Amino acid sequence: MTRARLILLNAALGPLDYRVPAGMSVEPGSIVVAPLGPRPMIGVVWEAERFPDVPSVGDNRLRPLLGVLDAPPLPAPLRRLIEWTAAYYLAPHAAVLRMALASMSALEGGKTVIEYRPSGALPERLTAQRAQALERIGERQGLVRELAAIGDVSDAVIRGLIKQGALEAVEVSTDLPFPRPDPDHAAISLSPGQEAAAQRLVEQVRSGESHTVLLDGVTGSGKTEVYFEAIAEALKQDRQTLVLLPEIALTEPFLDRFTARFGCAPVPWHSGLKQSDRRRAWRAIAEGEAGVVVGARSALFLPYRKLGLIVVDEAHETSFKQEEGVRYHARDVAVMRGLMESCPVVLASATPAIETRHQVELGRYEEIKLPSRYGGAELPEIIGVDLTHDPPDRGRWLAPPLVQAMRETLARGEQSLLFLNRRGYAPLTLCRHCGYRFQCPNCSAWMVEHRLTRRLACHHCGHEVPTPDSCPECHESDALVACGPGVERIADEVKALFPDARTAIVTSDTLWSPARAAAFVRDVAGGAVDIIVGTQLVTKGYHFPELTLVGVVDADLGLDGGDLRASERTYQQIVQVSGRAGRGEKPGRVFIQTRAPDAPVMRALLEGDDAAFYAAETASRRSANAPPFGRFAAIIVSDTDAALARETARRIGAAGPRQEGLEIYGPAEAPLAVLRGRHRWRLLVHARRSIDLQAIVRDWLSAIDWKSSTRVSVDVDPYSFV
Numbered sequence: 001m002t003r004a005r006l007i008l009l010n011a012a013l014g015p016l017d018y019r020v021p022a023g024m025s026v027e028p029g030s031i032v033v034a035p036l037g038p039r040p041m042i043g044v045v046w047e048a049e050r051f052p053d054v055p056s057v058g059d060n061r062l063r064p065l066l067g068v069l070d071a072p073p074l075p076a077p078l079r080r081l082i083e084w085t086a087a088y089y090l091a092p093h094a095a096v097l098r099m100a101l102a103s104m105s106a107l108e109g110g111k112t113v114i115e116y117r118p119s120g121a122l123p124e125r126l127t128a129q130r131a132q133a134l135e136r137i138g139e140r141q142g143l144v145r146e147l148a149a150i151g152d153v154s155d156a157v158i159r160g161l162i163k164q165g166a167l168e169a170v171e172v173s174t175d176l177p178f179p180r181p182d183p184d185h186a187a188i189s190l191s192p193g194q195e196a197a198a199q200r201l202v203e204q205v206r207s208g209e210s211h212t213v214l215l216d217g218v219t220g221s222g223k224t225e226v227y228f229e230a231i232a233e234a235l236k237q238d239r240q241t242l243v244l245l246p247e248i249a250l251t252e253p254f255l256d257r258f259t260a261r262f263g264c265a266p267v268p269w270h271s272g273l274k275q276s277d278r279r280r281a282w283r284a285i286a287e288g289e290a291g292v293v294v295g296a297r298s299a300l301f302l303p304y305r306k307l308g309l310i311v312v313d314e315a316h317e318t319s320f321k322q323e324e325g326v327r328y329h330a331r332d333v334a335v336m337r338g339l340m341e342s343c344p345v346v347l348a349s350a351t352p353a354i355e356t357r358h359q360v361e362l363g364r365y366e367e368i369k370l371p372s373r374y375g376g377a378e379l380p381e382i383i384g385v386d387l388t389h390d391p392p393d394r395g396r397w398l399a400p401p402l403v404q405a406m407r408e409t410l411a412r413g414e415q416s417l418l419f420l421n422r423r424g425y426a427p428l429t430l431c432r433h434c435g436y437r438f439q440c441p442n443c444s445a446w447m448v449e450h451r452l453t454r455r456l457a458c459h460h461c462g463h464e465v466p467t468p469d470s471c472p473e474c475h476e477s478d479a480l481v482a483c484g485p486g487v488e489r490i491a492d493e494v495k496a497l498f499p500d501a502r503t504a505i506v507t508s509d510t511l512w513s514p515a516r517a518a519a520f521v522r523d524v525a526g527g528a529v530d531i532i533v534g535t536q537l538v539t540k541g542y543h544f545p546e547l548t549l550v551g552v553v554d555a556d557l558g559l560d561g562g563d564l565r566a567s568e569r570t571y572q573q574i575v576q577v578s579g580r581a582g583r584g585e586k587p588g589r590v591f592i593q594t595r596a597p598d599a600p601v602m603r604a605l606l607e608g609d610d611a612a613f614y615a616a617e618t619a620s621r622r623s624a625n626a627p628p629f630g631r632f633a634a635i636i637v638s639d640t641d642a643a644l645a646r647e648t649a650r651r652i653g654a655a656g657p658r659q660e661g662l663e664i665y666g667p668a669e670a671p672l673a674v675l676r677g678r679h680r681w682r683l684l685v686h687a688r689r690s691i692d693l694q695a696i697v698r699d700w701l702s703a704i705d706w707k708s709s710t711r712v713s714v715d716v717d718p719y720s721f722v
């Protein structure tokens with residue numbers, strides 16, 4: 001190649017051509033450095049024909065590439081995935097590419113350090129100190145500093161030994177290789193149902209073809225053990241596996257389980273990694289050394305060299321949807337990656353998304369079912385508590401039947417879990433005297449009281465202030481009242497009811513790191529906790545055999561917002577949290593507190609009628625032409641200047657295409673009208689499935705200009721409507 005077309009890591013630029021200087025060799029995928037104005041910039045060589053519209057520049061006017069980085073070229077399937085993601089989510093190629101090049105340090109090439117070890121020769125002059133150092137070092141190898149410490153001598157003594165040839169230099173890589181998981185380390189015997197499911201997945205891995213499987217097993221059915229067999233097969237084939245989990249908090253228990261099965265941990269990838277660990281992981285992934293990678297959604301764009309299997313666990317989770325930057329859905333991109341890489345994709349869930357079920361109905365995904373729990377455990381008994389008949393005491397949130405069940409559970413020495421999807425103490429704090437409410441200065445949202453930290457916090461932008469003693473408006477002291485419950489308030493109620501019980505609050509405030517999550521799992525598994533009070537963070541994945549009671553404090557909460565997926569999400573969350581009860585030998589019970597026991601979602605939950613819920617929900621989506629039948633894209637316009645945001649949104653609305661099968665709603669002020677100081681307006685585009693929504697939105701927006709302070713972002717297949 002004498003010319004190279006590059007995608008540079010600059011979202012404002014399209015592909016650009018460069019000259020490949022004599023003596024330099026590049027190929028599509030090569031990661032290179034190119035001059036951009038006065039500055040060097042990283043880019044990736046792309047097949048020129050993928051961007052036929054780039055205006056051609058004569059050879060003599062091309063600037064030469066500055067260098068090729070010492071990292072494996074990005075493989076072709078990944079390049080195709082980057083193109084697809086950029087086109088589908090209307091994102092700049094550079095923004096997607098950046099997710100693939102997620103460790104700048106990794107691009108600098110293999111790093112080495114010089115260590116020293118005894119050469120066998122003795123120094124000409126063997127001083128007492130030198131003799132002592134050599135004796136203590138023995139056969140060891142290390143940096144000068146390390147050897148000095150081992151020998152209990154100064155660095156100068158070690159340097160003297162090096163000069164005299166008694167210690168010789170060895171170049172070692174700073175990136176230690178990862179241990180290889182052993183597919184035969186501790187294979188377990190599967191139930192007949194699991195065995196059949198596992199065999200099917202193993203066949204898929206062997207075939208090396210793209211194929212999406214929904215592993216649809218009730219909570220506690222042992223889905224993990226089943227897809228572990230598929231991972232074992234991929235390891236035997238010397239192909240890599242990527243396991244995507246919805247939360248970092250779930251990584252730690254996963255690592256333990258994986259280690260028990262395969263003898264060593266997989267390679268973790270998430271936002272909490274140290275730079276040096278990212279670098280090591282990225283290189284091992286790119287070189288094909290990392291056999292199994294487990295990570296959050298960002299692990300999806302890494303440059304796997306020989307991917308043989310992708311598993312998306314808890315595939316229904318909405319946290320797989322990225323809500324800023326490139327707004328992709330990791331589940332959907334995972335399916336695309338499987339297609340590009342020619343490998344199977346397993347979506348594991350007890351409560352698959354309507355979209356996923358629909359793909360099964362269309363025959364595009366294969367469904368494998370695990371209809372019962374592993375080891376004879378029964379699904380829990382579900383009991384509805386009608387709050388209009390059985391209300392809690394004044395100022396309390398736990399109704400008598402649930403309290404009674406908690407009492408019984410405690411008496412048996414078993415564990416309970418109360419679920420309320422609200423962090424903090426109370427969602428709203430106001431002054432009893434003047435009615436003042438605490439609002440975030442940056443967002444149109446109330447500040448949430450956190451008593452554990454004595455602060456008021458905005459859950460949208462993170463703004464925090466110490467909780468004042470008096471009202472900032474009327475200065476009345478002791479007039480602030482908390483309205484409604486959060487998990488901290490429920491924990492207080494539990495303490496008042498059961499002063500001797502040991503409680504744990506589990507939210508993103510308390511479980512913010514993998515280490516904290518691991519400590520929590522240890523405490524509960526070790527029996528150090530009687531009652532857990534938690535948000536959606538405790539609803540999934542965990543397996544605590546002594547946990548036999550689940551209380552859903554407010555089952556109606558999620559239905560309030562009324563967005564497209566409110567019922568589905570409520571259903572999934574409650575089935576998942578219910579699924580934590582009775583997973584061991586002891587039977588479980590679930591109490592669902594609701595004011596609307598006759599709502600279709602509640603009825604399906606109480607009757608355990610999964611099929612009825614999905615059928616009704618699918619029918620209502622169909623009649624509303626909502627996903628998966630129709631399509632949505634949101635356009636969000638924001639600016640610190642309220643008038644400018646509104647004006648731009650209106651102009652965009654006015655220029656909207658008129659077309660059969662396509663409707664544009666808005667612009668309307670967003671429900672969260674101000675976020676982080678930016679005023680927000682939304683437009684929602686609703687289209688028939690057959691319409692090329694992306695092309696329409698792209699053309700529409702490219703014909704409009706806006707001020708550089710205004711941000712216009714497109715959310716294809718939106719999940720959040722705030």
Ligand SMILES: Nc1ncnc2c1ncn2[C@@H]1O[C@H](COP(=O)(O)OP(=O)(O)OP(=O)(O)O)[C@@H](O)[C@H]1O
Nearest residue numbers: 189190191219220221222223224225350374541543
């Ligand atoms: N074949 C097996 N042999 C021994 N133990 C098993 C086997 N299959 C599953 N288990 C155990 O049963 C429990 C439930 O399995 P697992 O966590 O995989 O279920 P799951 O389907 O992922 O559940 P959920 O969707 O609720 O997270 C785990 O403790 C697991 O170790």
Ligand SMILES: [Zn+2]
Nearest residue numbers: 440443458461
């Ligand atoms: Zn805020």
